[in-house]
Amino acid sequence: MTSVYVLGAFVPRNPAVARQVLFALTVAATGVTLVFSVLAPRTLFPANQSAGVTGTCVAVCLFLLALACDLRFRRRDAVWAWAAFPFLAVAAITGLDLLSADASVAAQVFFLLPVLYAGAQLHYVGVACVSAAVTAGVTIVNVALGSGWTAIANTCFVAATLAVTAGALAVGGRRTDLLIAQLEKQATVDPLTGLFTRRALDRAAELNQSTDELGLLVLDLDNFKKVNDVHGHLAGDAVLQQLSALLTDLSRHTDAIARMGGDEIAMLLPGCSLDAAYAIADEVLRAIRSHRFDVSMSTMTRSHAPTVLRLTASVGVAHLPTHSDTLAGLYAVADAGLYEAKAGGRDQVGGLSRKDPHAA
Known part of the structure; x- marks a missing residue:
């Protein structure tokens, strides 16, 4: 030696x-x-x-x-x-x-x-x-x-x-x-949350593209702008940090989590079936829904607004090779699912039909 x-x-x-x-x-x-x-x-x-x-x-x-x-x-x-x-x-x-x-x-x-x-x-x-x-x-x-x-x-x-x-x-x-x-x-590495950046996620996705199955979740918090408007951007940063810690605790050691920008976060799930990806998305929503986001140390408001916040999120789901056989297609499907969840009333999972994954 x-x-x-x-x-x-x-x-x-x-x-x-x-x-x-x-x-x-x-x-x-x-x-x-x-x-x-x-x-x-x-x-x-x-x-x-x-x-x-x-x-x-x-x-x-x-x-x-x-x-x-x-x-x-x-x-x-x-x-x-x-x-x-x-x-x-x-x-x-x-x-x-x-x-x-x-x-x-x-x-x-x-x-x-x-x-x-x-x-x-x-x-x-x-x-x-x-x-x-x-x-x-x-x-x-x-x-x-x-x-x-x-x-x-x-x-x-x-x-x-x-x-x-x-x-x-x-x-x-x-x-x-x-x-x-x-x-x-x-x-x-994103300096605020400690999550990967989009660049690192792309690299991880390329390395895992040859696997049999690959899930992708794209989520953001519902009405996150109100957190910044009412409590200040420091409170918004605190929420993002706590959300990142929550998602990290829920993830497997093989998963990659990245902050795409603002409050949008992506989770890359190697070796994950389509049904398992939807199940993980449901679990993520339940965890966020039940979590209390403490912004008492960073709130800038002097009003009587609560400093422990209850928030929800919307999630878009995509799966390789079910929805697409390319990374660009995978991102597009997940973004479309996120838009669908927002349009459908928020606090839900959006994505192409599980029965007809190739439906437009």
């Missing part, structure tokens, strides 16, 4: 973006290295210009480029590949710096690339591990090629700069993730 957790720390927060970032950084680094190692080997390897050294450099670059291409284009999500790549990159940079006998800033600047990738794409544990590996690589290069306090100073300056960069990117990435999660929640 520990090994799985540790390896999981190297799986990027957003694999699709990480593939592009990793590929771009690898192409840039290997491209520059290959050009200089082939066209100007004396520049890259002033202390060792042998064909073997140049061949090793080319082989390492091509291997990293091939692995980056594999992740980018074949879209592999193997944990070992994500975990191995940044450490292979650090090892390659360290080895090439040692081969070139170059501890200059120009040589060590490539250590910034795995830091940029880790800080921008990995979780905190992954960032810390890659940063530690980069620090080790920087230390090896400076100690092996430098001397005395100069090597120590170079190691400290480069390692500290890279660590700060990694930390800043990691913190920024974490804040971005939290912001995205908050925005996604706002897009799927």
Whole structure:
């Protein structure tokens, strides 16, 4: 379990973006290295210009480029590949710096690339591990090629700069993730009632469209406008919150309840037969009819109007595949049923005839 957790720390927060970032950084680094190692080997390897050294450099670059291409284009999500790549990159940079006998800033600047990738794409544990590996690589290069306090100073300056960069990117990435999660929640959860939004209900309906049966109830409170007019909008909000809690208590764990707008609420009932959908609608009406909506803490009126309200609702029922085989058709049938219930005197269930579900 520990090994799985540790390896999981190297799986990027957003694999699709990480593939592009990793590929771009690898192409840039290997491209520059290959050009200089082939066209100007004396520049890259002033202390060792042998064909073997140049061949090793080319082989390492091509291997990293091939692995980056594999992740980018074949879209592999193997944990070992994500975990191995940044450490292979650090090892390659360290080895090439040692081969070139170059501890200059120009040589060590490539250590910034795995830091940029880790800080921008990995979780905190992954960032810390890659940063530690980069620090080790920087230390090896400076100690092996430098001397005395100069090597120590170079190691400290480069390692500290890279660590700060990694930390800043990691913190920024974490804040971005939290912001995205908050925005996604706002897009799927109604802030007043805690119910789903229409967008989330549509998504749930699409996921359940392939089921054998799917019920849909659309309801709203009768004369809800009077609650706002007499008691104020805060009282209306309190009523909606209590109604949402009531419907949640009545629902199954597989059901999805959404606030469509105003006081209109929809209940999606997966695996529910037509008769069961009507039975649930009747149960919802009875529960609302018998519930006492307490608006005493939010009423704005100073009159003697009661602060415990008795309300009723109207419900429209639709069923897939009985009434329609599309989501749009299902919503249309439920809305028509709701209109029928309102026109028929309210506090009732409306819908296409149970005996003739395809009747207009």
